[in-house]
Structures are given as C-alpha cells and as structure tokens.
Amino acid sequence: MTYVLVVISLTLAFPWPGVAIARRLAGVLPPLWACWMLTSAAVLLAGGTVAALVALFHVPFLASLEHVSLTRVWRTWPTAVVFAGAAGAIMLAQLVLLVRRWAEHRAVLRRAWQSADAGTRDEGVLVVxxxxxxxxxxxxxxxxxxxxxxxxxxxxxxxxxxxxxxxxHERAHLAGRHHLLSAIVDLGSVVHPALRHLRDSLTFHLERWADEKAAATVGDRRVAAAAIARAALARGSDRGAGGYPLLSAVSGPVPRRVEALLLPAPVVPRRTGQRALVLLLAGVVVAAGLSALGLAYGLHEYVEYAARRLIGDPSGCSGMWGTLEHWFGSGAP
Structure with missing residues (x-):
C-alpha cells in the first residue's frame, strides 16, 4: 500500500503547485493565450484528480464483476475497501456539487433572459x-x-x-465564447479546491481579452480605459447581474484592467530570456497535469493487477505489475 499512498498524495497534491505556476504564466502572456492556458491547466489537473479517484474505486468494482464478496476483499486488502469507500464518497459529493453548480448557472441565465425580454432592441442591443x-x-x-x-x-x-x-467589449465576450471557458474552469473548481484560484485568475484575463479587443476596435486605448473606469464608477456598489454565465464589462479587478489599458498592447514575449521563462513555466504546467494523469493511470494498473491476484486470475498478472513482481518479488497485497 506504500505505492498507493504515494500515488494518491502526489496526484491530489499536484494541482496546488500546478495552479500557482499556471497563474504566474498567465501574468506574462497576452490575455488570449492566458485564458486558453488556464483552461487547459484546469482540464488537465481536474482530469488527473478524477482519474485517481476512479482508480481507487476500482478494486471492489472488479471484485463484484468476478462475484467476489466484499468480505473477502476486506479480509485480504482492508485498506482497499477504506480507500474505495472514501473515493466513492468524494466522487458522489463532486457529482452533487457539479449538478448543483450547473443548475445555479442555468437559473441565473434563465432569470437574466426573463429580465432581458422586457428590454427594447436598439441597433442589435437589448436596452433594459x-x-x-x-x-x-x-x-x-x-x-x-x-x-x-x-x-x-x-x-x-x-x-x-x-x-x-x-x-x-461585450461583443468580444460573445465572439470568443468566453462563457464556455468560464464554465469549464468554474465546474473544474468543484473537482479540486486548488482550481478555485484558476477561476478567479481566468475571470480577470477574460475581461482583459475583451478589453484589448475593444481597444483595438475603437483604436484608442485611453478611451477604452476611460470607458471601463466610468462604467465601474457608475455601477458603484450595485452588483447588477454580472458573473458567470453573464460576462459583465465591470467585473474583475477594474483598476488593474484600466492600468493595463494605459500601457502598450501586450505581445507574446520575444526576448530570449522571456521566451525561456514562458517555455519553462508552460512545461511545468503541462508536466504537472500529465504527471497527475500518468500517476492515476499507474494507480489504475496497480489496482487492477492487485484485484486480479485477489480473485486468483493469472491472466491479469502478466502486465507491467506482474513483470515487476517477477523481478523484485510480490508488491501487491
């Protein structure tokens, strides 16, 4: 079980440094690149977490397929039952939270459309x-x-x-389908608590993406900065209908957005040192996500091998773990 404990710890811990590095990388990339990178990191890290939980749940499932009683599994490998029960409970909680979060999003969207139905159309825009x-x-x-x-x-x-x-700004949100990126990361944050920080970072960079598109459309970055600042001041403490799935022009840290618009337009780093830093950070993010998935797959293989040994199926002992046992001795429960 030492291997299992190590894999569990690494797989569930990977998202924390992965998120920190992803947010650091997003800060040196143009907004469009930053948004896609943050979304990809969320998918990789959430996928690794789910894969590890599924692997932990695997032994009792395989045993049930082979009509092996849970009592026998408990006698032979009690920790497997404990881990499987914990993984099953976590996955059930995740499913409930995912359904609840999705229902909340749909409810917000439904209420927003109901309020918009009372608006009047003016040059393709609904004015409420x-x-x-x-x-x-x-x-x-x-x-x-x-x-x-x-x-x-x-x-x-x-x-x-x-x-x-x-x-x-708002047309850029719709054209870029920013609500889908926001939904992916927001739902991913239910899978692992570390991904909540990606959600906050993505909100900022989505707004920056739309800000840059708006500035390019009007051809004046100072006018764009003034518009965002004036809109935020007009809104004041009024929360309005902003937030996913409604991408508001005055959401996110407005002062940072205005400050960015007063600077030159962001570009992909071109200096050798900057490119090296970006590549290094991107490599670490990808490695963290893929390593989590790889460790989860290794756990799956180990659990399946152990389960085959438990039910006395020699055909299941000829894979990677069977070879390792042949070389180094028994490593399964």
Whole structure:
C-alpha cells in the first residue's frame, strides 16, 4: 500500500503547485493565450484528480464483476475497501456539487433572459430599463440567440465613444465564447479546491481579452480605459447581474484592467530570456497535469493487477505489475 499512498498524495497534491505556476504564466502572456492556458491547466489537473479517484474505486468494482464478496476483499486488502469507500464518497459529493453548480448557472441565465425580454432592441442591443447599472453578454439560451444587454442607466452614464467601447467589449465576450471557458474552469473548481484560484485568475484575463479587443476596435486605448473606469464608477456598489454565465464589462479587478489599458498592447514575449521563462513555466504546467494523469493511470494498473491476484486470475498478472513482481518479488497485497 506504500505505492498507493504515494500515488494518491502526489496526484491530489499536484494541482496546488500546478495552479500557482499556471497563474504566474498567465501574468506574462497576452490575455488570449492566458485564458486558453488556464483552461487547459484546469482540464488537465481536474482530469488527473478524477482519474485517481476512479482508480481507487476500482478494486471492489472488479471484485463484484468476478462475484467476489466484499468480505473477502476486506479480509485480504482492508485498506482497499477504506480507500474505495472514501473515493466513492468524494466522487458522489463532486457529482452533487457539479449538478448543483450547473443548475445555479442555468437559473441565473434563465432569470437574466426573463429580465432581458422586457428590454427594447436598439441597433442589435437589448436596452433594459430600471435602476440597475450594468452591461453584460448574454449567451444563447432556450433557442434564443446570444445578446448584449445594457441597462438604460448605463447608457446615460457613458459618452457615445465610451458606449462604443462597452459594446465592443461585450461583443468580444460573445465572439470568443468566453462563457464556455468560464464554465469549464468554474465546474473544474468543484473537482479540486486548488482550481478555485484558476477561476478567479481566468475571470480577470477574460475581461482583459475583451478589453484589448475593444481597444483595438475603437483604436484608442485611453478611451477604452476611460470607458471601463466610468462604467465601474457608475455601477458603484450595485452588483447588477454580472458573473458567470453573464460576462459583465465591470467585473474583475477594474483598476488593474484600466492600468493595463494605459500601457502598450501586450505581445507574446520575444526576448530570449522571456521566451525561456514562458517555455519553462508552460512545461511545468503541462508536466504537472500529465504527471497527475500518468500517476492515476499507474494507480489504475496497480489496482487492477492487485484485484486480479485477489480473485486468483493469472491472466491479469502478466502486465507491467506482474513483470515487476517477477523481478523484485510480490508488491501487491
């Protein structure tokens, strides 16, 4: 069981350094690259966690297929039953949380569309009256096409050129299908607590991606910065309808976004030292994710081998673990 404990510890611990490195890498990449990198890291790290849990749940499952009683499994390999029970409970909790989170997202989207239905269309934008101050991208739902929704208070708070920035920002969200990237990372954060930090980082970089698109559309970074700042001030403490799955123009750390717009447009690092740093960080992120998956696969192979030995099936002992046992002696329970 020493191998199992080591693999479990490594697989479940990998997301913590992986997330820290991914966030560091995102800070030196252009927003578009940063968003895709963060999403990929979330998929790899969440996949490794789930794979390890499935592998832990494997022995009782294999035993049941071979009609071996749980009592026999408990007598021969009691820790396997304990780990399998814990893995099953964790996966069940993850499933419940995933369904609950998805239902919450759909409920938010449904309420947003209900409020948008009362709006009036103005040049392809839904303008909603009321006291709220907000603007957000509304993904497609229930057969209705994606829309940009702006409250009348927000329209009155901005100058015409700033309104153009706001609309370009929200169009960038829809064109880039940012709500899907946000959904992937947000749901992944349910799988492992470390991924919650990726979710927060992705929110910022998605807004930066849309900010850069808006600045390029209007051709003036200072106007774009002023529009984002004025929109945030107009919104004030009003929470509005922002947040996934509604990508609001005034979400995320607005001061950092405005500061970035006052600097030159970000580019892919071109200096040798910068490129080396980016490649190194990217390599570590990929290695962390793939290592987690690899360790989970190794655990799966070990558990299957041990289960075959338990049920007395020699055909299951001819793989990698069977070869290792032949060389070094028994390593299975």
């Amino acid at each position: 009256s009321g006291t709220g101050v907000d603007a957000f991208a509304l993904p497609a739902y229930g057969g209705r096409e994606a829309q940009i929704v702006v409250t009348s208070q927000m329209v009155r708070a901005l100058k015409p050129d700033e309104q153009a920035v706001l609309l370009a």
